[in-house]
Amino acid sequence: MKIILFGATGMVGQGVLRECLLDPRVNGVLVVGRSPTGQRHPKLKEIEHQDFTDFSAIAAELTGYDACFFCLGISVAGLSEEQYRRVTYDYTLAAAELLAKRNSGMTFIYVSGAGTDSTGKGRSMWARVKGETENALLKLPFKGAYMFRPGIIEPLYGARSKTPAYRTFYILSKPLLPVLRLFFPNRILTTEQVARAMLKVARLGASKKLLEAKDINAALRD
16 A cells, blocks of 8 residues: 655654554555655655645656545644635645545545534634535545544654644643543544554545544444
8 A cells, every 4th residue: 555644744644654654554655745754764755845735746746646644734723714724724625636636546534633513614713624624525536535533642652743732731641641541542542543543444444434533443443
């Protein structure tokens, strides 16, 4: 399986890249990002690309892949709706529309978030924009498109958030998260669990298009 990964330097993306490189069923990973991951691996290829509204210049290199894991995201804190939409909706659809045209057998997995508003009409700006993004992705002619909606994610194996407030949260909650995960396995996942579920859904599909935390957890057991 050959995979394209967006957002590999973010917390979730770091975990996804790790599991992709470890999985013997994955024989190639293409990371597309603005900055290098700093990793070296025989399976790994990286393309540095700055304009995430237009991927036409690298379109030929985005052909021949089985799956795309789109982990690129941004915190809504301090952003206008226009700014948040540009990253959340515009960047995602610019990549997805091109990939759908050039990879007819591709499975596209988008890391969304718990509380996303599928109606696209709610009062919460971030949830509404995420919902609109999900809806647009589900209309594209992929072999399969799945929206992952994890809630709290415990970072493992050195994965860390780029957002200072999130980093502080994870530092303070580090002793508690493993315990809470035992009691609330369908609410708190790890970066490893999310990544492994994405790999499994990419290979085998899933019965649902929208996967909440409990569905992501269940995908690992099925």
